[in-house]
Amino acid sequence: MPDDVDPNSVPRMRSVELVRNSGDQRLRVALTAEAGQEAVLAGLQDALPASGRLRITDEGEGAGTDAQVLVQAQAISLLFPDGRLMMQPVPAQAPNLESDVQSRLEAVARFQNVLHIENPNSGLVNALEIRFERQAAAGANSGQTLAPQQGGQLVVREREPYLMRFTNRGATTVYVTVLALSADWRIHKLYPELENDFPPLAPGKSHALPFDEGSLMTELPYVANEATDFFKFFVTSQPTDFSVLTQAASRDPDLDHASLAALALASGSEARQQVGDVRLCAGGR
Incomplete structure (x- = not known):
């Protein structure tokens, strides 16, 4: 976990095996x-x-x-x-x-x-099976499995609905936290959805998170026609709150599109395209 986070500030943190990043993290x-x-x-x-x-x-x-x-x-x-x-x-x-x-x-x-938080030596590394599905319709609880491209990325169109399904393939009950790391540098907790709620996931059981309008639709940031979002899965043997790792997006909501385009052109970048690809990467437990 980042060295600037106090483990004592995270409830039940001793239940999580940690590997600290080595070297200079600046x-x-x-x-x-x-x-x-x-x-x-x-x-x-x-x-x-x-x-x-x-x-x-x-x-x-x-x-x-x-x-x-x-x-x-x-x-x-x-x-x-x-x-x-x-x-x-x-x-x-x-x-x-x-x-x-x-x-x-x-x-x-x-x-x-x-x-970069990871713990490759944990006995829970292979406990969770993760699958992304393209929804047949917004709000649907099933869909066509997305096949990863070279490098493990999954590609969807902007505002295309999809869902994430994770299944406990281990032999013991686990607790899952999913953090979304977005292209606007926001880190927010997708699951569990409620604060101080730690639902157990029994062996063989699954949970689906739908990404639909009004919830978690994919969206490109400012000056880009392609972006990469990351999903960080934490699998623990005891309830653990990872909210301390979240942060707000780094953007200026008051900057209108015309001003943004002018600043982007001044820096040598292109103005934002309205439709493009969002690349998804999942992993890290």
Whole structure:
């Protein structure tokens, strides 16, 4: 589990076998700026190293980076190493600019740490069978099984309804928690749906989570015609609350589409397509 989470803050945490991430868990960030933006760059260089979740890389560092901050006249963009936008650009005139950029980068760091939680030596690794099905109609409790593509990803169209079904194939009763890690960096709990509710899953029993309109329909984020969502399954022998790992999305709901498109173009990205693919990845227990 991420080292910044206190195990004592999670009820019944001692019932979960853990493998801590090894090495430096901080997000490696490169800072660059176009000509004329040196003052903004200097402000970020002064502010960001104070975060315990970020490590600012030196120019020419060979270890690589996880994210790049590009300072331009119109906006500050957070980019993947290959140049794709991580999230909506931050307007250059935004108030509290340094703290805004820092909080967004910290959300990415937390997201990646949660995604990498694993315990390959647990006796419960093979206890859960997970299946995704394309719903015949929104709200249906069954459908056609989605076949994984190369790399294990499942592909659905935006707003296409599907469901997730998991079955206990082990010999003992287990407790399942499902976290959704979305392309807008949100981490939210899909199951159990109610707080402080830990329904047991007996051997041979299944549970289905439908993704339909008004519930959990797939949706692409801002400037993208393709996105990847992850589902993290925690299987425990005792009731355990993983809500401490959740976080809100990193986006600006007040930014209209025209302004967003202009900022995206300024950063070298394309404006959002209205229909595209959502890639799903499940695993990690």
